[in-house]
Amino acid sequence: MIDKNSPIPIYYQLEAEIKQLIEGKKLKPGDMIPSEREYSERFNISRMTVRQAINNLVKDGYLVRQRGKGTFVAEEKLEQKLQGLTSFTEDMQARGLVPTTRLLEFSLMDPPADVRNQLQLDRGENVFKMERVRLADGIPMALESSYVPQQILGDIKEETVRHSLYQYIEHTLQLDIGQGTQVLEASVARKRESEILEIKEGAPVLLMKRYTRLKNGQPFEVVKSIYRADRYKFIINIHR
Ligand code: 16G
Missing domain, CATH: 1.10.10.10 (Winged helix-like DNA-binding domain superfamily/Winged helix DNA-binding domain)
Known part of the structure; x- marks a missing residue:
């Protein structure tokens, strides 16, 4: 009152x-x-x-x-734990949301030098590049671009990455995902990103970079994801 x-x-x-x-x-x-x-x-x-x-x-x-x-x-923000090496599909399903993917790019290419270094590939070894819009209950949450060595994914079909990449690696290829490093930075949506994520140009976004290895130590993905800051918050437990 x-x-x-x-x-x-x-x-x-x-x-x-x-x-x-x-x-x-x-x-x-x-x-x-x-x-x-x-x-x-x-x-x-x-x-x-x-x-x-x-x-x-x-x-x-x-x-x-x-x-x-x-x-x-405003819609409530999704709370995303920063520890735990989970996939988008798992994260959404754990919340009872339906994950879907819009595949913007799926191609086999010679990686840029920095990606080649991170994935510890030799010259001539190709990677799959995929750019995916990840949606929860039909709402675009993140724009993700990933590089994964061809040597790991073999003759993967485009259809597979419209679903879960991690499920394919673990269940179909029977490889164990090990550990990774994740970096979180603040940024703003550029024109193209804002159109894809259905936010205003210049709206705040969270930039997440992930670099992951298989249990045997082999690097398997380099990912850059742009998350909507109006829909996401990140949470981490701390100890002393
Ligand atoms: C998450 C990961 C991404 C991984 C994807 C697999 C971040 C920044 N990104 O979005 O690295 O490739 O999950 O999801 O956390 P999928 O199994 O549903 O394809």
């Missing part, structure tokens, strides 16, 4: 009120919130004040504005 005699600014009180409704699930993701006019009439406060509260909640990612439609409660 708004207390006009409080030293706490009114926009801040309204902000806290809406935040509480979201956190208490009284307002759910996708719900449209009342208009500026409704808030200003309900609490007898100026529309400027309402706008300030709503702008702050949009900036903080609690609300999203859709031009011509209204302002809505």
Whole structure:
């Protein structure tokens, strides 16, 4: 409730009120919130004040504005553990979401020098390059581009990488995935990325680079993934 005699600014009180409704699930993701006019009439406060509260909640990612439609409660971010060498398919299935893939590129190529070095390949050894949009319940979450040695994947079919690469490696090829290194950086979506991920150009994204080896030590993938920062948060357990 708004207390006009409080030293706490009114926009801040309204902000806290809406935040509480979201956190208490009284307002759910996708719900449209009342208009500026409704808030200003309900609490007898100026529309400027309402706008300030709503702008702050949009900036903080609690609300999203859709031009011509209204302002809505933002979708909850997926919480992704940083430890654990899991695949996109496993991660989504563990949450009860349906993973799908849009394959943008699948080709056999001579790797760029840095990829060749990381995968410890000799000149003349080819890699499969795949660029995949990974979706959860039909919503694009990440754009992933991976390089995997041909020597490991053999005569893999395009259809396979529309599903799970890790399942193919473990179940079909019967190879053991060992350990990897993952680097997380902040970035912003460029034009092409923003179109693919259905976000605004310049919107924040999380850049994740993964380099993975089989249990026998052989490097098997170099991956760069761009995750939507409005849909993902990363979590890690720490000890002392
Ligand atoms: C994750 C991994 C990626 C791996 C993919 C396999 C990151 C940054 N990326 O997206 O390295 O290739 O899972 O998923 O974590 P799949 O088995 O569903 O094809």
